[in-house]
Amino acid sequence: MKHKIVLGLLLFLQLGYVKAQNTENQVLFTIDETPFYTDEFIRVYNKNLDLVKDNSQKDLDVYFDLFLGYKLKVNKAYKIGLNNSVKYQNELKSYRTQLAKNYTNDSKVTQNLIEEAYERGLVEIKASHILIMVDANASPEDTLIAFNKIKRIKANIDGGKSFEDAAVDFSEDPSAKDNKGNLGYFSVFRMVYDFENQAYKTPKGKVSEPFRTSFGYHIIKVNDIRTSQGEVTASHIMIVNKPGEDEDVAKKTIDDIYQKYKQGETFEALAQQYSDDKSSSSKGGVLQRFGTGQLSSEEFEETAFGLKNPGDVSEPFKSQYGWHIVKLIEKHPVKTFEESKFEIENKIKRDDRSRVITSTLNEKLKAKYPVKTDKVFYDRLKSYIPDEYYKQTWTVSKEQMEGYNRDLLTIDNKAKISGVTFINFVLDQQKVSHSIKPIGTLVDNLYQKFVERELANYYDQNLESEFEEFKFVMNEYREGLLLFDLMEREIWERSKTDTIGQQQFYLENQKNYQWKERMVTDIYSSTSKDDLLKALKYAKNKKSVDFIKEKLNTKENVKIMVQSGTYEQGDKIIPKGIAFEKGISDVVQVGEYYFFANTSKVLPAQAKELSEAKGKVINDYQQALEANWVNELKKEVTIKVNNEVLDAIKKQLKK
Structure with a gap:
């Protein structure tokens, strides 16, 4: 049931929210001096207007009472500390993490990547390549050496040397000696993203310009392009x-x-x-x-x-x-785009093209929030990190750490991040093997990653203030989860287990649990009148249902269907024209079907036993408990309603 609450909130999110129009945000009512505002009431009313099935709940006075009751329950949940439970906090954190993904990913960039991947997946490319290996974090000198090598190879090919011979002679891909650089056919997600990009941009029969991936420098020759085979x-x-x-x-x-x-x-x-x-x-x-x-x-x-x-x-x-x-x-x-897009999006998250999404968000955050670094303090911290960091043996004592506890980074002129936080980040990154040298360059690289992480954290922590929709939905989650725990504790469990209370409620409200006139009957049906008349003849001769079905039906051809049971007057299963009386009825036709009923007993209208009405009794008892409980909650607090503001809202919403 808790998941149904969450799904309902997600549905509301998809439907969007309606902000108050023409009514300034004002205090609508207070509960023990805690204010509740008009914008939330108007937004929730408009959002739920088309979802409520009970038309009485669309009445503004009724809806206001429901809204006030809702807030009283949430207020009670906070009073008794349900919000402090570890289970509640973990669930709320989990929901927020899921919801935040819609705001921390650039949806436009993601959609472009999905569409690009699908289009690429419609074709397959046969290509050969030549590789000159160089580490992604290699020094500028080593990088230049590798780049000059690949340029010379490209010049040789442009001068007439065959690509295959050049691959055998120069490529540092170990397989090139055997396959002459041939990679065979491949499609989307088969190669690293930078390589895939170049392969799909290079025309058939042409050789690319040198380009770099995490493996080194490459040149590609596209030998063939064909429609994907799936x-x-x-x-x-x-x-x-x-x-x-x-x-x-x-x-x-x-x-x-x-x-x-x-x-x-x-x-x-x-x-x-x-x-x-x-x-x-x-x-x-x-x-x-x-x-x-x-x-x-x-x-x-x-x-x-x-x-x-x-x-x-x-x-x-x-x-x-x-x-x-x-x-x-x-x-x-090959699947259609609609069939593929969810799978493609998941692959993008695991693929190195996800860096495009992260990079786009990083650039937006850097432009959005001013970042200031205490340069003098940073240079001092940087000087503390020794070359032994590469050996993964560097440690920091508690006394040293205390000396780093001052502001290093300021984001948006608000968030202050200490040197301790940065040093802990650096220590954590020590677990990774680093090749960037010297140590000062490596620390600058780590600091850049640190700033990006802190920007992302700051953005995530402030989603409520950045996006009104996010704030509203998170509040609905927060209150919805609290309300679930409270209702389960105060109402739902009691309504299911309080058998004495159920019995008393049933006796006090027995008029609500009545059977209409019922009949115990077998209802025969067929699309063939002749077949139904045969069944009717057997029934009049007091033959059983099983006997009639065995006589008229075969494995290949079911001519007669029979529905047996006790049915109440007005039940849709009873065909129009069948009388509520004992015995065998006349044949009636409804649409393409013919019917008759063989009724053994007609039961008069009477009260239901508790066992027969238990589901409805429990549901009604639960609602009665809740209504009484809300009245008790009203007595525990001081409620002040701003009737003038409420009247103004009513006039506005009735327009």
């Missing part, structure tokens, strides 16, 4: 060459297995018995579904995608991993 689910049998064994042995083994398959043995049984891929053999050779570029074997992928129909089996073929036979299980075409 994904496939396939199974395989693999035989590998054993160390010291002649290659012909593996070839002979796979040929023998293929012959056994052609003789009628099942692919799955052969995979279980003979395949050297133990991760899939126990499952009959079934692999996880895959797309182009996922298996690091162009031969395998081309063979699998080349099979046309589910159940098709390839002839034996060789890859760099061994000999295979592949069976196609299912082809999965």
Whole structure:
């Protein structure tokens, strides 16, 4: 039920909120001098206007009483300290974290990345590359050396040297000697984002200019571009060459297995018995579904995608991993954008392109909030961090830490962050292996990350003041969770377990729990009047329901349906025209169906037993307890209503 409250609040968020128009925000009422304002009342009333099913709740006087009762309950929850429970605090924190994601991610940038990824996923690129490795944090000197190397290679290719020969001669990718730089076909999310960007920007048959990724400097040649093949689910049998064994042995083994398959043995049984891929053999050779570029074997992928129909089996073929036979299980075409966008967004969060979102937010926050650093203090802190930091052995004593406890960073002329906070950040980052040198440059780099973290924290902590909508929704969460805990404790549990109270309430309100006239009956129906008349004849001869159904229905053709039970007058299951009387009725037609009823008993209108009305009794008892409780709450506090303001709101909202 608590989750239903939260879902309801999220629904309200999606519907948006309506701010007060023409009415200045004023105090509407106070509870023990705590003020409650017109803007919240108007916003909540407008927001819920189309959601309430009970029209009486749309009446402004009724709604005001409900709103006042709601605030009285929340006030009680705070008084008894429900807001101090660890469970409540954790749940509220969790909800806030989820809600804040809508404000801490740049939705426009995210949407652009989703659309870009989907469009790229519609095609596959076959490319070759040449790599000159250089660390992402390499010194300027080493970076320049690597850059000049890749420039010379590009110049050689422009001068007529083939890309493949250049890859063999110069590329520092270990696989280049064998594959001449060929990466095969790949699609979106298969390569690091910087590499993917260049691949999709380079025209077919052309060679890119040098560019950098986290691995080093590259140049790319795009060999082909084709429409995406989607994904496939396939199974395989693999035989590998054993160390010291002649290659012909593996070839002979796979040929023998293929012959056994052609003789009628099942692919799955052969995979279980003979395949050297133990991760899939126990499952009959079934692999996880895959797309182009996922298996690091162009031969395998081309063979699998080349099979046309589910159940098709390839002839034996060789890859760099061994000999295979592949069976196609299912082809999965490219999904629509609507089907893909949630999955793509999750991939973006795990992919290095998420840096684009973070970077955009960082730039916005730097422009939004002024940042000031105590430069003299920063230089002093910087000088305290020694080269032993690289060995991950640097420590700071308690006495030293006390000396760092002064303001280092100021954000938005409000938030003050101490040197202690920065030093703790640096100590935490010591767990990571760093290659940026010298130590001063590394500390400057860490300080930049620290400032970005503190800006993000400051922004997150001030979402309520930055976004009125966020403030309102968080207040609804806060009060909604409190109200749930309070109601469960004061009303819901009691209404379910207080059997004496339930009995007394039932006796006092028995007139509300009455049966109308009922009949115990079997209602026969059919789209064929002739078939129904046959059933009618059997019924008049006192044949049972089971006998009639067995005589008229077959597995292939159900001619007669029967609904048996005790039905109250006005029940929709009783066809119009069927009289409330004992015996067999006449045949009536309603739409395309024909009906008759065989009624064994007619029960008069009478009071329900408590057991028969228990669900409604508990619900009504709960509402009565709540109403009485609210009246008691009113006696515990001093309520002052600004009737003049309330009248003005009524006039405004009735326009």
